[in-house]
Amino acid sequence: MKRLINFIIKEFKHIIRDPRVLLILFGMPVVQVLIFGFALTNEIKNSKIIVIDFARDEISKKMINKIEANKYFEIIEISQNKNIILDYFREGKIKAAIIIPANLSSDLNHSGSSQIQIITDATDVNFANSIKNFIRAIINDYQSESLAGKVLERLIIVPEIKMLYNPQLKGAPNFVPGVMSMVMLLVCVMMTAIAIVREKEIGSMEVLLTSPVRPIFIIISKVVPYFAISTIDLTLILLLSVYVLDLPIQGSLFLLIAESLLFIFTCLNIGILISIRTSSQQIAMLMSLVGMMMPTVFLSGFMFPIENMPYVLQLISNVVPSKWFYIIVKDIMLKGAGFEIVWKETLIIASMMFFFFLVSFRTFKVRLN
Amino acid sequence: MDKIVIKTENLTKRFGAFTAVKDLSFEVHRGEIFGFLGANGAGKTTAIRMLIGLLRPTSGFATVAGFDVYKEPEKIKKNIGYMSQKFSLYEDLTVLENLKFFGGIYGLKSEAIKIKSAELVEKLGMKNIAKKLIKELPIGWRQKVAFSVAVFHNPAIVFLDEPTGGVDPIVRRQFWDMIYEASESYITIFVTTHYLDEAEYCNRISIMDEGTIKALGNPSELKKNFNVDSMNDLFYLIARKKI
Amino acid sequence: MKEAIKVENVSMKYEKSKVIALDNISFKINENDIFGLIGPDGAGKTTLFRILTTLILPTQGSVEIYGFKTTKDYKQIRQFIGYVPERFSLYQDLTVYENLNFFASVYKTTIKENYAVIKDIFIHLEPFKNRKAGKLSGGMKQKLALCCALINKPKILFLDEPTTGVDPVSRIEFWETIKKLKENGITIIVSTPYMDEAKLCDRIALMFNSKILNISTPDDIISNFESNIFKIKSDNNSYLKKILNDFDKLFTAYYFGDSVHLAISKELAINEEQIISMINEKNIKIFEFSLIAPTIEDCFIKYLTNG
Numbered sequence: 001m002k003r004l005i006n007f008i009i010k011e012f013k014h015i016i017r018d019p020r021v022l023l024i025l026f027g028m029p030v031v032q033v034l035i036f037g038f039a040l041t042n043e044i045k046n047s048k049i050i051v052i053d054f055a056r057d058e059i060s061k062k063m064i065n066k067i068e069a070n071k072y073f074e075i076i077e078i079s080q081n082k083n084i085i086l087d088y089f090r091e092g093k094i095k096a097a098i099i100i101p102a103n104l105s106s107d108l109n110h111s112g113s114s115q116i117q118i119i120t121d122a123t124d125v126n127f128a129n130s131i132k133n134f135i136r137a138i139i140n141d142y143q144s145e146s147l148a149g150k151v152l153e154r155l156i157i158v159p160e161i162k163m164l165y166n167p168q169l170k171g172a173p174n175f176v177p178g179v180m181s182m183v184m185l186l187v188c189v190m191m192t193a194i195a196i197v198r199e200k201e202i203g204s205m206e207v208l209l210t211s212p213v214r215p216i217f218i219i220i221s222k223v224v225p226y227f228a229i230s231t232i233d234l235t236l237i238l239l240l241s242v243y244v245l246d247l248p249i250q251g252s253l254f255l256l257i258a259e260s261l262l263f264i265f266t267c268l269n270i271g272i273l274i275s276i277r278t279s280s281q282q283i284a285m286l287m288s289l290v291g292m293m294m295p296t297v298f299l300s301g302f303m304f305p306i307e308n309m310p311y312v313l314q315l316i317s318n319v320v321p322s323k324w325f326y327i328i329v330k331d332i333m334l335k336g337a338g339f340e341i342v343w344k345e346t347l348i349i350a351s352m353m354f355f356f357f358l359v360s361f362r363t364f365k366v367r368l369n
Numbered sequence: 370m371d372k373i374v375i376k377t378e379n380l381t382k383r384f385g386a387f388t389a390v391k392d393l394s395f396e397v398h399r400g401e402i403f404g405f406l407g408a409n410g411a412g413k414t415t416a417i418r419m420l421i422g423l424l425r426p427t428s429g430f431a432t433v434a435g436f437d438v439y440k441e442p443e444k445i446k447k448n449i450g451y452m453s454q455k456f457s458l459y460e461d462l463t464v465l466e467n468l469k470f471f472g473g474i475y476g477l478k479s480e481a482i483k484i485k486s487a488e489l490v491e492k493l494g495m496k497n498i499a500k501k502l503i504k505e506l507p508i509g510w511r512q513k514v515a516f517s518v519a520v521f522h523n524p525a526i527v528f529l530d531e532p533t534g535g536v537d538p539i540v541r542r543q544f545w546d547m548i549y550e551a552s553e554s555y556i557t558i559f560v561t562t563h564y565l566d567e568a569e570y571c572n573r574i575s576i577m578d579e580g581t582i583k584a585l586g587n588p589s590e591l592k593k594n595f596n597v598d599s600m601n602d603l604f605y606l607i608a609r610k611k612i
Numbered sequence: 613m614k615e616a617i618k619v620e621n622v623s624m625k626y627e628k629s630k631v632i633a634l635d636n637i638s639f640k641i642n643e644n645d646i647f648g649l650i651g652p653d654g655a656g657k658t659t660l661f662r663i664l665t666t667l668i669l670p671t672q673g674s675v676e677i678y679g680f681k682t683t684k685d686y687k688q689i690r691q692f693i694g695y696v697p698e699r700f701s702l703y704q705d706l707t708v709y710e711n712l713n714f715f716a717s718v719y720k721t722t723i724k725e726n727y728a729v730i731k732d733i734f735i736h737l738e739p740f741k742n743r744k745a746g747k748l749s750g751g752m753k754q755k756l757a758l759c760c761a762l763i764n765k766p767k768i769l770f771l772d773e774p775t776t777g778v779d780p781v782s783r784i785e786f787w788e789t790i791k792k793l794k795e796n797g798i799t800i801i802v803s804t805p806y807m808d809e810a811k812l813c814d815r816i817a818l819m820f821n822s823k824i825l826n827i828s829t830p831d832d833i834i835s836n837f838e839s840n841i842f843k844i845k846s847d848n849n850s851y852l853k854k855i856l857n858d859f860d861k862l863f864t865a866y867y868f869g870d871s872v873h874l875a876i877s878k879e880l881a882i883n884e885e886q887i888i889s890m891i892n893e894k895n896i897k898i899f900e901f902s903l904i905a906p907t908i909e910d911c912f913i914k915y916l917t918n919g
Contacts, residue, residue, distance in 0.1 A: 203700035
């Protein structure tokens with residue numbers, strides 16, 4: 001036991017004495033969360049929009065005032081000419097356009113409902129989604145305010161959203177689950193693999209293997225610090241997203257942490273497997289980046305919706321552990337899902353962990369490979 | 370043989386309060402094989418960097434191939450060749466491609482490179498391997514090619530940094546044959562090495578310690594003068610660290 | 613003399629690269645010897661080290677260390693060996709003390725407990741105890757690596773190319789240290805590509821191309837050398853070398869500094885006077901002509917050229 005503690009202390013010394021490693025381990029998660037978070041909320045403020053008001057009546061005026069009063073939008077023009085919309089978009093002058101139909105009030109009066117069209121620039125998927133949600137919220141607000149007390153059955157103004165350039169856009173984008181899986185991969189796969197491979201590179205692995213120390217012991221002592229650090233990172237990310245980005249955790253915190261630990265263990269096993277199979281830090285890094293980070297960025301649904309991908313890529317995305325983790329975290333954090341909803345994904349990750357554990361256990365040798 | 374190609378007088382380099390090289394004065398003659406020895410930290414590397422124009426001396430005087438180290442470092446670089454044990458050739462290029470690349474670096478015209486390469490291939494009898502990748506060649510050939518590259522642009526001086534570490538004795542002997550041959554055609558060979566048996570191959574050697582040259586001369590004469598049996602003993606006598 | 617290591621018919625073929633690193637070699641190492649593996653890069657020295665230290669298993673043959681087989685008894689063997697691999701560079705970001713302390717804990721011992729073993733070497737490191745290993749000079753690093761390998765009081769110490777890239781002063785000190793370790797009863801197996809270090813070993817194995825060319829004491833190898841070597845200094849060395857090489861197939865002449873060395877097979881019936889007069893006939897002036905002792909390098913070349 002004393003020996004294990006000694007080993008772990010040594011490992012922490014390696015980490016603490018390398019500022020670059022410290023930066024990757026603790027700086028990256030914070031920076032990633034903040035960049036993703038603030039880039040989104042900042043840009044929504046003072047977004048320029050135009051309103052095409054064909055109605056020009058009481059209701060439309062009130063609605064425009066309501067939008068204008070909002071800090072997120074700046075109406076740069078109110079017009080009756082529908083044709084200017086595309087030009088404004090092409091020149092990048094506006095982020096969204098709202099079209100109020102001529103028969104707004106008559107529709108409301110007759111059928112009790114009407115439609116408003118919102119057009120957004122969906123080249124920036126996340127942004128377009130946010131704008132859409134904001135405008136929808138404003139309109140809902142307006143409705144509940146202005147129609148309070150009046151006896152009307154249900155929602156009367158249904159915004160019709162039209163996503164320009166990327167019409168099939170789906171899914172509520174959220175970066176925090178994505179950042180979480182990226183950070184876990186970085187710490188548990190790449191940094192762990194590099195730390196172990198480094199021992200091979202400087203020749204100390206040979207010395208340790210010729211000593212009575214059991215090799216599994218070496219691995220465990222390498223893994224423990226990175227496990228500790230990844231739980232710290234997990235806490236950091238959750239704290240940041242709740243308190244700085246105002247993104248509450250809808251589901252059970254306990255379940256979220258349990259699922260994250262499961263993912264961390266999976267990643268550690270992958271990291272160990274990579275370290276067993278490689279002999280230089282460079283290759284270990286390349287394998288982690290190409291083998292794990294790239295699939296996470298491209299195939300986990302975090303950046304690009306999986307539904308839009310070619311069938312083959314959709315199939316491949318199934319073997320990317322972070323895809324399942326991303327789904328789980330999103331469901332728990334945003335939708336408040338419980339275990340009864342995410343149990344399938346959990347099972348998939350658990351079996352992946354078991355698989356990687358078996359493979360690395362079997363390839364592991366008491367000698368050099 | 371009398372022409373002097375390297376001459377230093379009181380050459381000194383200080384880094385802050387630390388004097389790395391102190392009052393270095395020596396001469397190397399044309400066509401000579403000169404061994405430049407010393408323990409780590411004796412000032413060897415600093416001295417060589419000044420000689421090849423990479424480092425400006427603090428004081429003193431030095432010319433290499435007739436050019437002043439202060440004023441004409443670029444000309445010096447054009448007139449020297451360099452070969453080290455660690456890197457001298459691109460392993461994934463062929464013999465001819467290496468010659469072409471390094472010839473180009475030294476400003477040789479591609480016509481001249483072609484002609485010289487053909488001559489070299491003929492002279493070394495390497496018709497069969499000229500178009501092979503360096504990494505496919507046995508170590509003996511690699512060294513021959515590396516040396517040929519280092520002297521390809523007809524430099525006045527070739528600097529060799531531990532040229533034969535780890536090679537087998539036959540290859541080493543062949544390699545030194547090439548060095549002697551180059552020296553016969555009046556190319557000066559400046560060898561640095563940690564291996565004292567290699568020092569025995571030199572015409573003259575210097576042993577540096579604490580920034581100055583402590584011994585200079587022909588290996589067998591030095592042994593006689595210092596009254597020791599081997600280069601090892603000589604070196605030990607001069608450069609043993611005073612702990 | 614007690615036998616420490618027995619190697620029988622060991623071959624090693626790497627599956628992936630199809631490289632044969634060791635080709636059916638057998639030898640024994642006596643207890644408390646300094647045993648040198650002498651050979652150029654690629655001779656198979658490191659592979660042999662890895663087999664002896666239980667790091668890899670040979671494709672064929674067996675290795676016994678004090679009667680323990682490297683195949684099944686590796687746990688016992690690992691208790692009493694120390695190993696410094698060629699590329700071992702310590703933990704650069706840990707201090708001298710931290711490095712040593714770590715390796716002590718690897719062997720479940722403490723610096724204090726085994727201080728007597730490393731004392732002679734560690735005394736030089738003591739002033740730099742709190743310096744990071746990465747900031748040490750080459751010689752100091754080597755001393756620290758030795759201390760780390762000695763901290764478990766090994767019976768056998770394996771040193772793979774400890775002097776490669778080390779400056780001459782540190783090399784000399786290194787060999788002095790090795791001799792002291794031998795006095796303490798440790799068996800030392802050391803490899804080097806440098807022929808001049810061979811004579812510092814008790815017994816040596818000359819290795820080349822995955823094979824052992826010869827095993828003996830350095831003195832025996834030299835005295836069994838079948839040629840005489842003459843050192844000749846003249847006023848025209850290049851011409852001298854040429855005529856000597858042309859004179860007879862059994863003449864080998866090569867440059868050596870400011871002289872030419874001439875190796876002549878002992879079976880050739882020719883005496884010094886005949887050679888001198890032959891040279892004089894060619895109008896070459898001889899300044900010096902002497903019989904010199906062959907070196908291990910000469911012997912090595914002989915073994916190589918004889919096949």
